[in-house]
Amino acid sequence: MAPGPRPRWRQVPDLDGARSPTSCDLEVFTFTGKQRRRSYQVTVEFPQGRALFVEVGHCVTAGRGRVPSCQLRGPLFQDHVAFYRDFRGRHLLATAVDNWPFFKVNMLPNGTAVAGGGMDVSVLDTLAAKLNFTYSLTTPADGQWGVPLGNGSISGMIGQVARHEVDFAIDEITITGPREEVVDFTRPYFLESTTFITQAPQEKSRAYTLVRPFALEVWLVLVATVLFAGPILSLFTTAADSITRGDPPRGLSPSFADRPGSKYKSRTYSVETYAFGMYRIFVNQGSHLRTFWPSCRFFLATWYLFCITIYALYAGSVTSFLALPAFEEPLQSLQDLVDAHAERGFQASLLKASSHEAIFKNADGGLLHDVWLTTSSEVFVDSPTEGVSGVLRNKYAYIHATMALKIRAFKFGRRKFHMARETFYPQGYGIVCRSGSPYKAIFEEVLIRISEAGLVNKWAKDELDAIQEGNDEEEEEASGTVAITLEHLQAAFILMVLGGSSAGLVLLLEILLAWHKQDDLSGDEGSSGGGTKH
Structure with missing residues (x-):
């Protein structure tokens, strides 16, 4: 509990001089007035808007055969808690900065803050109504909350109060x-934590939609699997055909027939045909590969199941990426934030002369000090x-109290911002x-x-x-089904x-090879013809 009013002793000629223009509002004056030669009246004036002295006792000084004494019929100081339950209409001066949603300060044309x-x-x-006082506003010249500075001065609102x-x-x-x-400070009347706000993560380019469902290592494994599946099936078929000499297994009819009425004979394919057939199965296009060997059929059965699983996972992921875009x-x-500063150039932003600036600035080490190192004067x-x-x-990344960040995010558009999940301080x-x-x-x-x-x-x-209602209406208007655009399908194009470019390059290579082969043939024919003539 704060101490009561401090006594200030002044000698004045009479009661009218007890109060002066320099008297501080809410002071309590004790006045001792001389009644007789050695007798003094003790009166107390409490702040009530006018000089109103109340007698609380009298004192007698030492004299011949007399002992000094003081008799009080009332307290020199009232209980300040009980006394200030009613300010009796006193006018107080408060200071604040324009800081909605906590305190909105409007400036009138004559410069008065309201x-x-x-x-x-x-x-x-509520305080003013309960305690019966009125107030007026002023604002600090620097517009800051305020902290004690190194040169001994105090900035902002804190400085105004400290300097009375x-x-x-x-x-x-x-x-x-x-x-x-x-x-x-009074006891806290509102508690909250600190976090930070950044710009909403940017949407990732849809140009990579077709490759984004799987990680790089998955794609590498899938490419290797498709490339080796054909040669492996070719190896199974060649081995089985050489062991059985082309005869089908006993009790099993062949899985294909060349033509109606034609005689059955074993069919084998080239490695390229097996490889392309396995690729067709992989992209869910079926295959014309046919075999009656149990080992080959078992391999194809497992390959079909493998491809169905991969296709289902891939198709579902692509659909989700098209419907719900991916973000950074x-x-x-x-x-x-510290990692993003090193990788992407992010910086921590702070309010000048605030408690948030102080906790990072005064940190001797650790994570808070690392965050401070990401700041600059700008x-x-x-x-x-x-x-x-x-x-x-x-x-x-602007660091501030949670509620103030939420309010301003709604004001500017909630979708434009991202609030960190971590809270601190x-x-x-x-x-x-x-x-x-x-x-x-x-x-x-x-x-x-x-x-x-x-x-x-x-x-x-x-x-x-109050601020969220209007923002929700804007979000409802922006929501709804969106038609597929070229941006969604740019990956396919x-x-x-x-694919067309690669095919063109291959065609050009084929033409060059054909010309080279034709030149070689022409050279051989010329050499042969010259030899015969000779």
């Missing part, structure tokens, strides 16, 4: 150790809105009061009541729902172009 809504505005209005320029500050202000050294791997943790922003919008233009928000503030305790009492009643969470949800 509250425009937000979760913390609801908290402040304002009575208190409320605006998503995180309770931290360095800040508590210069100001007092998103960043889900701080370690992912990534620090003046507001959360600037930080969130910045990730759409650059490879930034749990933080609590409190009202910033002057050191030794007499009304901090009563602020805490009211804050605990509204927090336990669920009002703070309700106000936070109201702000989130690319494969066709590659």
Whole structure:
């Protein structure tokens, strides 16, 4: 509990001089007025908007045969918690920055700052109504939340409170150790964690749709399997035919007949024919290969089952890739961010003079220090809105509290952003009061009541729902069945172009070989003719 008001002793000629323009609002004055030669009246003036001194006792100084004494009929200091349950209409000065959804600050044409809504505005209005005070707003010149700086100064809202320029500050202000050294915080009225937001992962090119279902090693194994399947079947057929000398097995009729009425004879194929036949089976086009040898039939049966399995897996995967496009791997943790900095040039973006900047900047080592090394002077922003919008233009990962990121993601379009799954640095928000503030305790009492009643969470949800409604309508309009376009089928056309190009190259090679062979034949004929003539 914060201490009570501190006594300040001043000598004044009368009661009218007890208060002066330099008197601090909410001070408590104790006045001792001389009644007789050695007798003094003790009065106390409590802040009630006007000088109102109440007699609480009298004192007698030492004299001849008299012992100094002081008799008090009332306390010199009232219980500040009980006293400040009613501020009696006093006017307080608060500071805040424009930080919706917590505190929206609107500037009037005459330069006056007024509250425009937000979760913390609801908290402040409830405090004012409950404790019977009014307030006006001001904003820090630097527009920052504030931290103690190395040169001894204090920036932002924290500095305004520490220098007694304002009575208190409320605006998503995180309770931290360095800040508590210069100001007092109430107990936290809202708790949440920190995460980071990046641009939504880009869709992978559909040009690789036909090869994406299987990994590279799977494709290599499949190509080798298809290439060797034909020669293996040819080997089985040749071996069986040589052992049985072309006669079919006893009790089994041949699996083919050349023509009706023709005499049966054993049929064998070239290795190229076996290889192409196995390829036809692999691409689900059937085959004209026929055999009656049990070993060959067993091999073909297992080959059919193998191809059916591969085809089903491949066809299902291609269908899913066409219906649901594949995206780049998103960043889900701080370690992912550090890795992405090295591989893709991502940087961590932070709010200036914030608690988030402090935790990374002051880290001596480990992951937090590694994240700090990804920053540069260009990534620090003046507001959360600037930080969130910045990730759409650059490879930034903006680090901030979860609720503020959600709100701004909905505002700019949820589909444009990705929020990391990992959360860290749990933080609590409190009202910033002057050191030794007499009304901090009563602020805490009211804050605990509204927090336990669920009002703070309700106000936070109201702000989130307000921005989410319009965003949901846009997403519903964008959703629905999409017709297949050339973009979806570009992989098939690319494969066709590659096949045609390869066929053209092979044709050109065949023509060159044919010309070369024709030249050789012409040369041989010329040589033979010349020899005969001779």
